[in-house]
Structures are given as C-alpha cells and as structure tokens.
Amino acid sequence: MSIDRQREKRGRILDAARELFLRQGLRATTMEAIARAAHMAKATLYAEFPDKDAVFLAILEHLVAEKLVRFEAALAGPEPLVDRIGAALAAEFGVIAEALAGSAHAEELFSAHRLGAALFAASDRTVRDRVTTELSGAGVSDPARLARLVLDASFGVAQKSIAADTLAEDLKLLARRLLGPELT
Incomplete structure (x- = not known):
C-alpha cells in the first residue's frame, strides 16, 4: 500500500473517531462504530489500531x-x-x-x-x-x-x-x- 493511501486511511479513521467521540463521548464509542463511520471493515481498523x-x-x-x-x-x-x-x-x-x-x-x-x-x-x-x-x-x-x-x-x-x-x-x-x- 502506498504511503499516500496509508495516510488517507489513517486520516479517515481519525476523522470518523473524532466526530464520534465528540457526538457520543469516549465511553459510548466503539471500534465497530469507528469502522462503520470510516467506511471500512473492522479488521482493517484493527490492523491500524489495536483498540x-x-x-x-x-x-x-x-x-x-x-x-x-x-x-x-x-x-x-x-x-x-x-x-x-x-x-x-x-x-x-x-x-x-x-x-x-x-x-x-x-x-x-x-x-x-x-x-x-x-x-x-x-x-x-x-x-x-x-x-x-x-x-x-x-x-x-x-x-x-x-x-x-x-x-x-x-x-x-x-x-x-x-x-x-x-x-x-x-x-x-x-x-x-x-x-x-x-x-x-
């Protein structure tokens, strides 16, 4: 995977998570919700972040x-x-x-x-x-x-x-x- 594509994927994850954390709070946000909001499979998210x-x-x-x-x-x-x-x-x-x-x-x-x-x-x-x-x-x-x-x-x-x-x-x-x- 290219560096640009890796950065884009990471950016999507962080943007999605930031929005969810602000809207739902840290405790209520799940990895599943982050993956869904970032439009990716949970496995892809977990490959980037362990939790x-x-x-x-x-x-x-x-x-x-x-x-x-x-x-x-x-x-x-x-x-x-x-x-x-x-x-x-x-x-x-x-x-x-x-x-x-x-x-x-x-x-x-x-x-x-x-x-x-x-x-x-x-x-x-x-x-x-x-x-x-x-x-x-x-x-x-x-x-x-x-x-x-x-x-x-x-x-x-x-x-x-x-x-x-x-x-x-x-x-x-x-x-x-x-x-x-x-x-x-």
Missing part, C-alpha cells in the same frame, strides 16, 4: 502538536512579554477548546487526556521551560516557580471553563495579574 484508546491517543498526538505550534507562534509575537505569554496560553488551550467545541461530552473528553498523559506531560514541560526561559530573560527572580504557578492556574481555569466563550480572555487576564507585577 479505541490507541485511536484516541493518535488524535491526542495531533492535538498536542498543534497546541505547541500555536503556543510558540503566539509567544513569538511583538507584544510585551506579559501579553505574549497570555496570548500563548490562550492559543494553547484554544486548540483544545476548538477541538471540543459543541460537544456535550467536552468534560469527559478533556478528563480523558490521561490516556495521553505522557504526551501532555512532555508538552507541559516544553511550555513550562519556554515560559521559564522568557521570565528568566526578563529578570524575574524565581522564574521557574512563577512559570509553574501561572501554568497550573491556567490549567485549572481551562479545566473549569474549556467551553466558555471567555476562556482566551480569562487566560490573558490571569497572565497579566500573575505576571504583570513581576514584569513591570
């Missing part, structure tokens, strides 16, 4: 990669550091909010990221290290602690209001309030 958790993990891999890309893009902006960090946090969690938008199962899916705990842990370390480096460069006396504090607080805000229309502005406000006094 539903592996499918979900593949979706999380794409999500984590996208959130890091958007985080870095926002952090590289021309604004003052406090605004860049706020925008980067809003961009990072915005990827997750967009992925879960409109789903009645957003809370279940957000909580299910434990399946990709290692992915998210690595992503979180990358983000924490980047924020720590930026704060250190700005002369903050304890940049690692402040980075951890703002990131933990951001996660808490996102966990409580991932579907809120105000999430991006709330995260920017959080960054201004926690980081602003240290950066002025």
